[in-house]
Amino acid sequence: MQLWLIPLLPLAGAAINGFTGRRTSKTVQSAVAIGSVLLSFLWVIKTLMALMPMEERYVEHYFTWMASGAFNVGVDFAVDRLTAVMLCVVTGIGTLIHIYAAGYMHDEEGYYRFFAYLNLFMFFMLVLVLGGNFLLLFVGWEGVGLCSYLLIGFYFVKKSASDAGKKAFIVNRIGDFGFSLAMFLIVVTFGSLDFPTVFAQAQALPVEQSAGIVTAICLLLLVGATGKSAQIPLYVWLPDAMEGPTPVSALIHAATMVTAGVYMCSRSAALFMKAPIAMDTVAIIGLATAVMAATIGLVQNDIKKVYAYSTVSQLGYMFLAVGLGAFSAGIYHVVTHAFFKALLFLGAGSVIHACHHEQDMRHMGGLRKKIPHTFNVLLIAALAIAGFPFMSGWYSKEEILGAAHHHHMWMYWLAWITAGMTAFYVFRSIFLTFFGEYKGHAHPHESPWSMLGPLYVLAILSLVGGYFFNIPHILEPVFRGIVPEGHLEHSLADMILGTAPGIIGIFLAYIVYVAKPGMADSIKESFSGVYTLLYNKYFVDEIYDAAIVHPIERTSRNFFWKIVDVGIIDNGFVHGFSGTALNFGGLLRHLQSGLIRNYAAWTVIGVVCILSALTVLGGGR
Amino acid sequence: MDLVLFLTFALIAVACALNMALQTHPVSSALSLIGVMVSLAVLYVLLGAEFIAAAQLVVYSGAIMVLFIFVIMLLNAGAEKMTRKAGTAHFLGFPLLVILLAISAWVITNATSAAKPVKFGAFTGGGPREVGWELFTRYLLPFEVTSILILIAIAGAYRLANKEMD
Amino acid sequence: MSLYDLFPPEFFKLSVPLSAYLILSAILFTIGVATFLFRRNVITVFMAIELMLNAVNLTFVTFSNHFGKVDGQIFSFFVMVVAAAEAAVGLAIILMVFRTRATLQVDDFDTLKN
Numbered sequence: 001m002q003l004w005l006i007p008l009l010p011l012a013g014a015a016i017n018g019f020t021g022r023r024t025s026k027t028v029q030s031a032v033a034i035g036s037v038l039l040s041f042l043w044v045i046k047t048l049m050a051l052m053p054m055e056e057r058y059v060e061h062y063f064t065w066m067a068s069g070a071f072n073v074g075v076d077f078a079v080d081r082l083t084a085v086m087l088c089v090v091t092g093i094g095t096l097i098h099i100y101a102a103g104y105m106h107d108e109e110g111y112y113r114f115f116a117y118l119n120l121f122m123f124f125m126l127v128l129v130l131g132g133n134f135l136l137l138f139v140g141w142e143g144v145g146l147c148s149y150l151l152i153g154f155y156f157v158k159k160s161a162s163d164a165g166k167k168a169f170i171v172n173r174i175g176d177f178g179f180s181l182a183m184f185l186i187v188v189t190f191g192s193l194d195f196p197t198v199f200a201q202a203q204a205l206p207v208e209q210s211a212g213i214v215t216a217i218c219l220l221l222l223v224g225a226t227g228k229s230a231q232i233p234l235y236v237w238l239p240d241a242m243e244g245p246t247p248v249s250a251l252i253h254a255a256t257m258v259t260a261g262v263y264m265c266s267r268s269a270a271l272f273m274k275a276p277i278a279m280d281t282v283a284i285i286g287l288a289t290a291v292m293a294a295t296i297g298l299v300q301n302d303i304k305k306v307y308a309y310s311t312v313s314q315l316g317y318m319f320l321a322v323g324l325g326a327f328s329a330g331i332y333h334v335v336t337h338a339f340f341k342a343l344l345f346l347g348a349g350s351v352i353h354a355c356h357h358e359q360d361m362r363h364m365g366g367l368r369k370k371i372p373h374t375f376n377v378l379l380i381a382a383l384a385i386a387g388f389p390f391m392s393g394w395y396s397k398e399e400i401l402g403a404a405h406h407h408h409m410w411m412y413w414l415a416w417i418t419a420g421m422t423a424f425y426v427f428r429s430i431f432l433t434f435f436g437e438y439k440g441h442a443h444p445h446e447s448p449w450s451m452l453g454p455l456y457v458l459a460i461l462s463l464v465g466g467y468f469f470n471i472p473h474i475l476e477p478v479f480r481g482i483v484p485e486g487h488l489e490h491s492l493a494d495m496i497l498g499t500a501p502g503i504i505g506i507f508l509a510y511i512v513y514v515a516k517p518g519m520a521d522s523i524k525e526s527f528s529g530v531y532t533l534l535y536n537k538y539f540v541d542e543i544y545d546a547a548i549v550h551p552i553e554r555t556s557r558n559f560f561w562k563i564v565d566v567g568i569i570d571n572g573f574v575h576g577f578s579g580t581a582l583n584f585g586g587l588l589r590h591l592q593s594g595l596i597r598n599y600a601a602w603t604v605i606g607v608v609c610i611l612s613a614l615t616v617l618g619g620g621r
Numbered sequence: 622m623d624l625v626l627f628l629t630f631a632l633i634a635v636a637c638a639l640n641m642a643l644q645t646h647p648v649s650s651a652l653s654l655i656g657v658m659v660s661l662a663v664l665y666v667l668l669g670a671e672f673i674a675a676a677q678l679v680v681y682s683g684a685i686m687v688l689f690i691f692v693i694m695l696l697n698a699g700a701e702k703m704t705r706k707a708g709t710a711h712f713l714g715f716p717l718l719v720i721l722l723a724i725s726a727w728v729i730t731n732a733t734s735a736a737k738p739v740k741f742g743a744f745t746g747g748g749p750r751e752v753g754w755e756l757f758t759r760y761l762l763p764f765e766v767t768s769i770l771i772l773i774a775i776a777g778a779y780r781l782a783n784k785e786m787d
Numbered sequence: 788m789s790l791y792d793l794f795p796p797e798f799f800k801l802s803v804p805l806s807a808y809l810i811l812s813a814i815l816f817t818i819g820v821a822t823f824l825f826r827r828n829v830i831t832v833f834m835a836i837e838l839m840l841n842a843v844n845l846t847f848v849t850f851s852n853h854f855g856k857v858d859g860q861i862f863s864f865f866v867m868v869v870a871a872a873e874a875a876v877g878l879a880i881i882l883m884v885f886r887t888r889a890t891l892q893v894d895d896f897d898t899l900k901n
Contacts, residue, residue, distance in 0.1 A: 596832070600823050604717050611724045624801045631811050638818040638838060647830050654834050657815070661841055668808070668852040670860050673867075677844075680867050685837065685874045692878045693830055696885055714824040718817050725813040729806050736853065738802040744852040751857050752864070760861050767868045774872035781879035 001047050003060045003077040006087065007126035009040040014119035021112025030102035033115035037098050037122055041091035048084050055477050056080070057196070059132055073193055078132035082478045085331060085471060086129040086263055089338050093255045094122050096454035100346050101247035103450030104353060114154060114245070121147035125256050129263065134183050134193040137264060141179065141228065144257045145172040151252065152244040164240035171237040175227015182220035189213050199270035203482070207274050218271055218278030221264065222285070229261030230312050231289045231319055236541055238312055242304040246349030249304060254311050254341035259334045262318045266327045269482050273325065283323025283407075287414055290316030292538070294421035298428070299524075299534045302359050303348050306429050310385070311341060313422060317400055320415065326403035327479055332471035333400060336392035339465050340384035343458040344426075347378035350451055351433060356442040361429060366438040371446045375434050377459040382430050384462040386423035387502035392466030394499065399472060401498045416501050423505025431513040623741045626667055634660040647693045651686060658682040669744035672752045808849040815842035827892050829881055833874070840870045 013036025021029050051058055057080040066073040079087070098118065105114055121144060128140025146169070153165025183193060190198045205214060225231065230238040230253075241253050252258070265272060265282065272279050290313045297309035314337050321330035352359055354371050368375045384393040397419060404412040438444070446452075512519045524531050533539070637656035644650045658681050665674035756764055815838060822835035844863045851859025885891060 597824055600820075601714055601717070604714075604721065604820055604824070608717055608721050608724065611721070611728075615724055615728055623803050627803045627807065631807075634811070635814055635818070638815055641831075641834065641838065642818055642822040642826070647828050647834075650831050650834055654838060657838060658841060661845060664808070664811075664845065665848055667803075668848050670848045670851065670863075673844075673848055673860050673863050676864060676867060680871060681837075681841070685871055688874060688878060689830065689834060689837075692882065696830075696882070696891065714821065718821050718824075721820070722813060722817045725817075726810055729809045729813065733804070733806040733809065736805040738804045739808065739849070739852060740802045744855060746855065746857045747848075747851070747860055752860055755857050755861050756864070760865075763865060767865055771868065771872050774876050778875040778879040781876070782882050 001050060001058070001060065001079075002043075003047065003079065003130060004062065005043050006040050006047070006077075006091070007123045007130065009036045009043065010119040010122035010126065012036060014116045014123060017112045017119065018116040021116060024112070026106065026111050029112040029115055030098075033119055034095065034098045034102060036119055037091065037095045040122070040126070041095050044087045044091050047079070048087070051079060051084075054079070054081050054084060061132075065135070070191060071187065073133060073135050075136060076132035076194075077130040077136075078195070079130070080478055081475055082263075082266060082331065083129055085335060085474065086259075087126070089335055090122070090125050090129060090256050093338050093342050093458075094125075094251060096457055097247050097251045097255075097342060097346065100250075100349075100451050100454040101245075103448050104247055104349055105245060108245070110154070114151075117147055117150045117154070118248075118251070121151065121252060121257070125260070128260055133195055134186060134198070137267075138176075138179060138183065141224070141260060141264075142176060144252070144260065145169060145176065145228070148172070148241070148252050148257055151248040152241045154244055154248065158243070161243040164237070164243040168237040168241050171234050172227050175224045175234055178220045178223025178227070182217050182224065185213065185217045185220065189217065195267065199268075199482075202270045202274055205274055207276065212275070214271055215275040215278050218268070218275045219281060221268060221271075222278065222282055225261030225265055225319070226285065227261075228264075229258045229315050229319070231261070231285050231316065232292065235289060235293070235312050236544060239305055239308045239537070242302070242308050246304070246345055246352065249308070250342045250345035250349070253308065254345050255338035258311060258315055259318070259338070262315070262322060262330050262334055265319070265322045266331055269327050269479060272322070273482055279323050279325065281323070283320050283411065286316045286319025286321075286323055287411055288316070289313070290320060290418045291414055291421075294418045294425065295534055296537050297425045298421060299531060301361055303351065303361050303364075303429055303433065304345070304359055306361075306425055307341070307344050307348060310344075310422065310426065313418065314341065314385070317397070317415070317418075320411065321400045321403055324403040324407050324411075325483055326399065327483060328472040328475040329396065329399035329403055331475060332466075333396040335469060335471055336384070336396040336462075336466050339392055339458055339461040340381045343377060343381040343455060343462055344385065346451070346455055346458065347374055347381060350374040350447045350455065351378075353447055353451070354442075354444040358442060361432040363439050363441075364433045365436040366434070367444055368434040370438070370444040373446060373452050374455070377452075377455040378430060378434075380459045380462055382426045385426050386506055387419060387499060388506075389499055390467065392462050392464070394502075395466035396471075397502075398495060398498050402494065405494065416498075419498075420501035420505040420508075423502045424509045427506050427509035428513055431509060435514050436517065623667065623739070626741075627664070630660040630663045630667075634664070648690065651689050651693060654689075655682045655686050658686065667741050668739065668747070669742070670747035672747060672749045805849065805853055809846060812842045812845040812849070815839075815845070829884075829891050830878075833877055833881070837870060837874065840866060 013032050016032050017029050024032075048054070057078050059076050059078045061074050061076040064072065064074045098115075101114070101118065105111060108114065124140045124143025124147060126140070128137055128144060131137040131140055149165045149169040149172075152168050153162045155161040156165075186193060186198060190201045192198060202214065223234075227234040238253055238258070242249055244252075272282070293309045293312035293316060297306050297313065300306045300309065314333065318330040318333045318337070321327070321333060351364065351367065351371065351374055354367065354374065355364060358364065380391075384391040387394045387397045401412060401415055401419070404415050512523070536542075634657050637653045637660065641650045641653035641657065644653065658677060662674040662677045662682075665671075665677060819835045819839035819842060822838065823832055826832055826835070844866055847859040847863040847866070849859075851857060851863075881891075
């Protein structure tokens with residue numbers, strides 16, 4: 001089936017653009033980039049159609065990577081329904097975003113570099129999704145982290161951008177460390193990293209009621225996932241990642257890379273189901289992240305930051321679903337979130353483009369008339385994320401709320417409130433941007449069709465995607481036997497209850513921002529303490545800085561640099577050796593007096609020594 | 622008679638050597654060295670090496686030392702002046718030499734304690750006939766090589782010394 | 788006390804031990820080294836070299852007698868020849884050096900210093 005073509009086509013695109021990009025025109029570069037991803041998408045479709053109905057896992061083994069005793073890791077790509085869903089999302093949305101980026105980045109420097117990085121990212125993401133064992137997944141995992149760093153810091157001449165890139169990579173690395181430890185434990189426990197082998201063995205284990213090896217593995221996997229998917233405590237890189245170009249934010253930090261953590265946890269469902277403690281931890285972290293990020297997003301003024309916190313919050317929803325055992329609900333939300341979040345970001349990009357790179361919502365307003373197409377698509381996206389009935393977001397959110405309702409009611413109510421906040425801040429952004437008077441200085445103009453085309457496609461997907469792609473039904477064979485059977489029944493009352501927060505949120509936003517314009521400021525003043533806390537992101541960055549970053553930096557500078565490096569290594573070893581050699585040479589220099597008689601004396605000394613040695617050794621003969 | 626002859630000429634040799642070491646004027650040293658060589662020639666005869674003894678007298682004392690004296694007179698070398706430069710040699714020299722002599726003496730006496738003594742006339746293989754025979758059969762190659770060496774030395778000495786004296 | 792008592796006839800029948808020659812050779816060699824170390828005139832130093840070579844020659848001849856073979860004397864012969872050549876060249880060099888430096892003090896030939 002030639003699965004390897006799927007990731008390799010974007011890699012080829014990256015290589016072509018990377019090596020020849022300097023000399024080709026922008027049209028050629030974008031054609032290569034878009035073409036490679038589009039071809040990959042088409043190949044995915046062809047492969048999946050050939051593999052239907054895909055009740056079982058299809059594996060292609062390429063070569064053995066490591067063979068050490070009984071431990072064997074091969075390079076294999078595997079496709080089952082879960083992978084199929086992710087492949088469609090990654091390549092499909094990837095293509096749309098590539099097309100959009102061709103228009104959006106048209107006036108930027110380093111056009112070819114951007115597309116090379118973007119294609120490289122696609123390659124790594126596809127390796128991650130197609131990987132048939134933990135190690136190959138990890139390869140893709142690290143690779144997308146690298147590309148994220150490259151793309152966030154794309155405008156590397158701006159210090160804030162390069163700092164954000166470094167922050168993303170370093171925080172990700174902490175998560176990767178957890179993932180690596182988890183892999184080591186998996187090897188020790190199960191003797192292999194291959195998915196079928198590990199999961200089959202895990203299924204045979206009893207459920208762990210207390211902390212055991214599987215719990216440890218799952219918790220460490222969770223650490224990795226919090227790094228990659230921006231959960232507490234490693235989410236701090238995602239808002240800063242908005243320094244990158246908007247298509248990057250859409251593709252990487254909304255639709256694909258950040259969902260890698262959810263994918264990984266869903267893939268390891270067999271492991272997680274054996275460790276209830278770990279699953280509870282996942283659910284709690286997801287929920288906490290969802291709530292916290294939503295509260296921060298309520299008061300941000302940069303439109304991209306609002307959506308960034310929204311992403312963190314929605315990822316929290318996905319982890320909540322995973323933690324509650326509703327793996328397919330989590331993946332459902334991944335898919336629908338990809339649709340409407342990508343649309344939100346791209347739409348925001350369109351707005352920013354229209355306002356000539358203005359990102360502060362306080363300088364926008366009244367753009368409804370000026371850029372109507374953008375307004376249309378962004379409205380659809382906002383309705384989707386708010387959970388307006390029958391749109392894509394509504395379906396997935398209903399699934400998650402249903403799972404929460406089934407397990408713990410307090411989780412349900414917290415998720416319910418968060419849904420309300422989600423609707424509120426999204427519509428706040430819509431109202432501030434598109435309604436009222438225009439407060440900016442530029443002349444907003446509509447975006448070209450190269451950008452609007454993908455936007456409309458995504459809008460259609462956001463509208464009807466939830467209905468057409470019934471993910472839990474599609475993924476049912478994957479989780480069969482792992483997750484207990486039983487599709488949760490949704491009564492009509494539950495459904496209405498679940499829709500309520502969305503509607504309420506929209507209504508509240510309308511009142512605060514459109515009907516009574518001064519209300520926002522008065523609320524801000526009355527709750528100024530809370531407002532400051534929220535606006536400054538609960539000062540989490542500052543806390544991290546003081547507690548972790550500064551002590552490490554100070555230790556590095558004072559101890560490691562000054563004492564170890566300069567003192568011991570430089571002065572002690574390097575200079576010590578050279579100094580000793582110099583001094584010794586200085587001593588020996590005096591031997592070379594130029595006086596023949598001294599040389600003769602030394603010769604005689606030598607003769608005497610040799611004679612004595614011979615005498616002594618010879619035993620006085 | 623061997624012992625008497627040996628002791629006499631050995632004492633003469635050592636005395637002349639010491640004289641050579643202690644005289645200040647190079648000509649005196651050269652003449653003392655000639656004395657050493659002559660006594661050594663007698664000792665060679667005592668050891669039965671007539672040819673070598675003759676060669677010693679003719680070549681060494683008759684040619685080499687004469688060459689030395691020629692050069693001394695050419696350069697008009699006078700008595701030595703005192704300088705205080707080579708510290709190592711001055712300080713270490715004497716003890717070293719004592720040690721050297723002591724070790725050598727000790728080794729020699731130990732090694733030759735059971736050796737047969739030297740009698741005058743016991744060795745008759747040192748005449749010109751025997752030496753010449755070995756020289757032109759077994760040691761022909763070194764002989765020829767040394768003759769070339771002498772040729773080179775002549776050429777070198779001529780070339781080196783051929784500059785005009787100011 | 789006559790000369791006869793001092794040197795009885797047995798005295799004249801005694802033969803010389805081997806070690807005597809060798810020790811004599813060692814003494815001459817040592818005196819040669821001493822001259823080399825302590826004298827300042829370069830020609831005297833050269834003569835010390837000749838003295839050392841002679842001491843070695845004595846050793847060779849002694850052993851030739853001791854072992855009854857003539858090879859020691861052959862070697863001694865070669866040593867003499869080489870000494871002659873070396874003396875010639877060496878003195879020529881001294882002449883040249885004297886021309887440039889106008890001194891015969893060994894201590895002044897110190898261009899190799901440091």
